[in-house]
Amino acid sequence: MDIKKPYELYKRIGFSLLILIIYLMGRSILLYGVSSDMGPTAGTIQSIVATMLSGDRYQRTIMALGIMPYINASLLVQVISSLKNANSRTKISKQKQDRWMLITAIIFTIFMALMQSANLTYQSSAGPVFWVRLFVTIELMGGAMVTYFLCKTNEKHGIGASMPIILLNVLTALATNMNIYHFYSYPILAMISVAIMVGTLYLENSFIKVPLQRVSIHNIHADQNYIAYKRNPVGIMPVMFATSVFIILRYFIRFLTYLLPTSQVLAHLRQNMLMTKPLGIGIYLIIIFTLSIVFSFIMLNPAESARQLQHNGDSIIGIYAGEKTKQYLVKIVLKWSIISGLIQAGCMSITLILAMHHAIPTPLALIPSSGMILVSIICSLVQEIENYYRYDAYRFFM
Known part of the structure; x- marks a missing residue:
């Protein structure tokens, strides 16, 4: 008897494409009140590094933090888990590990959003700088957490966990820099x-x-x-x-x-x-x-x-x-x-x-x-x- 099976590969590729579309939509949403003038670090290696991880060349969208909180949280949780003995690791459930990773990602997100918002210039017409910066910090945190959940969801239902988003960001940064600086x-x-x-x-x-x-x-x-x-x-x-x-x-x-x-x-x-x-x-x-x-x-x-x-x-x-x-x-x-x-x-x-x-x-x-x-x-x-x-x-x- 022939058992019909769903095509797992096609489903997962389709889901990963949907994740990338959602991520690209987020990358098109500009932060409130941020000046369009390039900051002092634009064009430096540091800005290129940030572009590789977020795809946002001038760090002006809600996705400006990119996958940095996700991969940093992943790194820290893996290091901590490796320091435990084999018996202790077997007692850690997947749900508990995911909870640790989420908490760690939130901590990284808050810290990085505060530092990033301090590095931006704001339009004078947007309102008091303190409140505009606070709102931008919240936007950055929201974008980073959306990226985190996109990566975790793709890990479960798609292909490559965070790799498609990283690939998209790297390709974006690579194409832009090669074109602008005549590679x-x-x-x-x-x-x-x-x-x-x-x-x-x-x-x-x-x-x-x-x-x-x-x-x-x-x-x-x-x-x-x-x-x-x-x-x-x-x-x-x-x-x-x-x-x-x-x-x-x-x-x-x-x-x-x-x-x-x-x-x-x-x-x-x-x-x-x-x-x-x-x-x-x-x-x-x-x-x-x-x-x-x-x-x-x-x-x-x-x-x-x-x-x-x-x-x-x-x-x-x-x-x-x-x-x-x-x-x-x-x-x-x-x-x-x-x-x-x-x-x-x-x-x-x-x-x-x-x-x-x-x-x-x-x-x-x-x-x-x-x-x-x-x-x-x-x-x-x-x-x-x-x-x-x-x-x-x-x-x-x-």
Whole structure:
């Protein structure tokens, strides 16, 4: 008997398209009373970073915070969860984890909305600045929470959770900057970008296979069992999150300068915490490298993998189960996370240094990171689409 199935892939793609339409509609709603004059940071790397995460070039719409509260909350919750032992993690329900993430996102949203509203200029005809700024802060918070719920809803019913929105924002920023700043007039930048994208594509689809011996399998396919680790363990997550962490650090330093306006150290940090200054570039690259290692251990969790292998009676060929297996897996994850972090930070440093020495326009310095994010997201979306396609192709037999 043939069982008719709904086409899951088509439904999910359609739902994700609907999410993008709603998001684009939100991006067209301007903040009340905000001046159309470009602020002092327009055209800088910081504004380009913000555009990559929100799609709002001049930060004048209710979606100006973009997905930054969502991804920062996601990062923090994952870090906190990884610090708990295996037994504690199993006791945390999905509803409880979602509640933690929502609370964290709200905290990030309030902080970022206050800082962003302080950085805008307002029309004198809009009313008293205090009340206009308060209203704009509420608008920014509302837009960020709408984006949060769009991402969470797409995670459940669509394709790629927050990735379609990130992809849309990156494509918008990329197309705008390439057109305004004449990207093709800088062949060296084009060659660097292509090389980085090709390298990212290779790393995203290249695996290390750690062979396993499984006591429960005794057939001709037994030697085909293995643990697979990508050579780029956590993809482009370090670069993507590093931009957000960098912005949060800038917001925090700016907030501290309001509290301690006479501090020369904070004033120096605020002036030099830019991606056009050696200090800012160094901090940004250190964030990328650090997040590459941290994310690799959070996402892959070699200690937990070793515990599960021992619990199931399996082992790595030539390695004793237990502590030896844990040490072996930790070395693999550490090795490739360091290599991946150095490659990503090194690729980013090239164009940032070129921009610092005025060899290329400053807003084009993040073109390589945009390319890496695009390649990584497209690879992830293609893999997810393939999974749903195979699911739809499956036929039940009675």
